[in-house]
Amino acid sequence: MGKKYLSPWIMIGNTPPGTCPECAEIHDPEQPHNKASLVYQYKFYNKHGRFPTWADAMAHCSDETKNQWVEALKEYGIIVNLN
Template sequence: MSKVKIEDPKMVLLNTVPEGACPICAVKHEPDQPHNRDSLFYQYKFYLENGRWPTWEDAMSHCPDQVKQLWIRGLQAYGVKVGDIADSDKDKA
């Protein structure tokens, strides 16, 4: 049995998403709403592009300020701190 050395391991994602779903997170949502930070498609795509896992702040970076504030308040109601990378790793565990 021969051993294969992998120089640059990467996960390969399929570039297809369900019809009508967001091409960034593969979940249906309105364009002004955040991407689904918990979507595996979004997490791995973001990681491959940025070298780190996405936060809720990343997921809503494209949203209008009013939408961001609504989401931040909603997430805080569940004990999620937005804007702290360390906290985003805690709530994934």
């Protein structure tokens, strides 16, 4: 495990049953994490020393899913760089 950056945020432990252990939301495991979830933001920051981007939230997704999300977010003016 990497360096812990925000030791107070280690308090964010288990998520509610039936939710994603990374973002505490209910979503298909093939879909991105909820980038707006404070649980996700602080867990990610604690591991990586920075807050997540949409590219981070969908890093585990298939290319097809990533492309669908990139296009959907573009409709809201959100540009996602997957490179």
